[in-house]
Amino acid sequence: MKTSLLHCLAFTLPLLILLSSCYKTSKLVTTTPIDTVKEVTDTENDESTVSAETFKNKDFIPNELGRVMVLEYHLIGSPEARWRRTPQNLKKDLQLLYDHDYYPVSVHAIASGELNVPAGKTPFALTFDDSSAGQFRFLEKNGKLVIDPECAVGIVESFKKAHPDFPLTATFYVLPAIKPTLRLFAQPEYKQQKLEWLQKNGYEIGNHTWFHAQLSKLSDEEAQKHLGMFVKEMRAFLPDYEPKSLALPLGMHAKNRALEVSGEFEGTKYKHESVMLVGSATSVSPYSKRFDALAIQRVQGGEHQENPENFMNSQIKHQTRFVSDGNPKTISAPEALKEELNVRLIKKYKVNWIKTLPEQHEKDSTSIIAKR
Template sequence: MPILHKLAAALIVCAVVLGLTLPGPDRHKEQATKARAAGAATRTAPPTAPGPSPSASGSGKASASPSASASPTPPAKLAAATPAAVAAKANELGEVPVLMYHRIMKKPEASLDRSTKELHDELTRLAKEGYMPITAAEFVSGRIDVPAGKHPVVLTFDDSTPGHFGLDAQGNPKPDTAVSIILDVAKQNPGFRPVATFYLNKDLFLLGPQESAGLKWLIQHGFEVGNHTVTHPDLSRMSKDAVQKEIGGMESKIVSLTGAHTTTFAYPFGAAPKKRSWAESKDGEYDFRGIFLAGWKPSESPFSKDFDRFAILRVRSEGKIKENDCKLYCSTAWLDWLDKHPGDRFTSDGDPNTISFPAAGEKSLAKDYRQYGRTY
């Protein structure tokens, strides 16, 4: 097994040992006590107020959502959900699958690879089961604008490899790349939004002289580009200066090519540095609104009091194979579980300016979002 995959597997095993849950009827009840996934640090502060929403390009920073202004005195009693939200069985405090992909290839060569057919089939499943893709930037900022009854899903691709994206001679996405497959599935399933987030390392899809044109194409078509460091090192083993050089160097390159800063970051191997603050921001260089791990469980809702925007869990895309407990923790297993437990899944009320959910979930609503809460 390649060394990168060994490191990733070791981190995941550690997470499982620390207490990742098993699928089953009691799994949702146990989630509050589960360990964070590989590389996660414990929360050091309560949730912040709504962060800036992404710009139209999916990167950069703009106004907040649901509202740019915070209520000085949250209402003692939440307003009632609309009849439409009730009819949709909205639960905007439910879990959101953040799917993690690595190389996309016609014939996979390593354990983290997914075939072009596997990607197409999984995206088609998501479309058929009512999932709507949103970008990582939209997710962390609370800009979840999907139709009533639909479920947000975040598609993330690490390492900016050629199977993710490329441009042909006419300036269109190359066939059999992730971007091309996403666009194809959207055409085949009207209403399925063709967006995803790509976490970049220095090689940038091996675009060569097309780097700037390629990144601008992605942003102009609603995709998000995020920071994944220059060389994909294990940040947990590095000094503050080294960590910030890796992140700042990649950020500088992205800004030079696109003219905009990134909004989100993903840890290589899911491994956080000794101090999370080193990765969260550095004056004049980067200032992330969300950071993603490499764990194997769906994320809490961004409106939940348990949500930590700087330690967001992801789910590896994979079938129910024996390796690394994928029978329990990878995408197929989790999508099956959420399908059988729809009450635990984030279901939209159709209004991005309200947060609707069953009354029993009120204690889970983060205090900064209380003014937007609607119950039934």
């Protein structure tokens, strides 16, 4: 009896140890509804798999590793040209974005990844370079100053008022020391009023250098001068002004790219969290391992081949655009895109990988195209 018991223990003890080890090292995979995920602490590695069935009653599947558009405009006026968009066509662009479930966010939101976008919507940001008169114009009417309804600001404000579910904003990359037709919207008597109005009404004013200097041709000292002097001149109008974003003139980087981010000239310091390139290309998701806030691609508005409408149609057709899950604390995307995620974000966000059958993905793609 004693010998039999010893034999039994010799057989079962290793098995119990093995099972205990497997239990400790195994990872539990859960299915978590998108709208009930828990907040993640900095020490958690929190990922889960979500069935596509979760979205069977919706007309979208989230893809927060899809591409986004930062739109770039220059002159607003007539006639339509390579670097000029007519007021009517700017209105058309905004309507197109609205009709196709795009949702306006700030440049800061894209640069930081702090995206609070309704479920099923695709974020985009609106930018204007060079501060020409067509972007922001005051008119005198009955002894009062009013915003020209045909300038960019007037168009954006009017569209926002007509569509309260579409909170439009924009970043204006202005020039404080360029020729008069581009200097702070070309109405010198109203410079301060315009800059104050933009700041007060939720628009961002970005650095575009002192007078559109091509940074790639400048020494380190000269580059800091043009970026620092921009800040110094702007503070004459807005004492607490701190630019957070830089748009590179002609899209050309400085010889020392670190100086695009921060530097100092004669006691005036600057620091940027994002740097904009010149179009035309869409940007990868802020959650992608390939995203670089210091080299964000933009799409130039216009009738040329690489325009917002063509990118939009391509992204809908190929299911490559960013589609929000509606929860700013989570990142949700098809399981096939796991390798695209910036893994450092797993500590900050709850990550939901959506398991989608190939035939389901093809069906969803077809239905979305038909809907549009």
